[in-house]
Amino acid sequence: GLELLGKHSQIPELLAYFTADNRQYLVQEFIEGDTLEQELDNQGIFTENQIISLLEDLLPVLDFVHQNQVIHRDIKPENIIRRASDNKLVLVDFGASKQVQRTSMSVTGTVIGSAAYCAPEQAMGKPQYGSDLY
Secondary structure (H helix, E strand, C coil): CHHHCCCCCCCCCEEEEEEECCEEEEEECCCCEEEHHHHHHHHCCCCHHHHHHHHHHHHHHHHHHHHCCEECCCCCHHHEEEECCCCCEEECCHHHCEECCHHHHHCCCCCCCCHHHCCHHHHCCCCCHHHHCC
């Protein structure tokens, strides 16, 4: 799915991808910074204001991903990096992402994602765009 996404400043650039030994490899731009998981570990739970600013920063990125008919399917604190250079949030790890065919939205597929953050419909193998918001 990542190679089909247009360029966005808050998504790592895909530099190359190849298959070797029946495994797929993605070579992506390195994003310098801490993940939100590290921030949570260091400072404890976020305040309401921190969460609002986080959503204001991240929701346009998700909108961009969804406009390109891609569902990320594994959004969680460890897949969001606060870029050191400009403090912007960068959405990483599109390894589980899925390109949506209009017909496949209702078809049950493979269950992918992290249990603690997985939307119920995604857990049943039917991810929707809204599953990324869950």
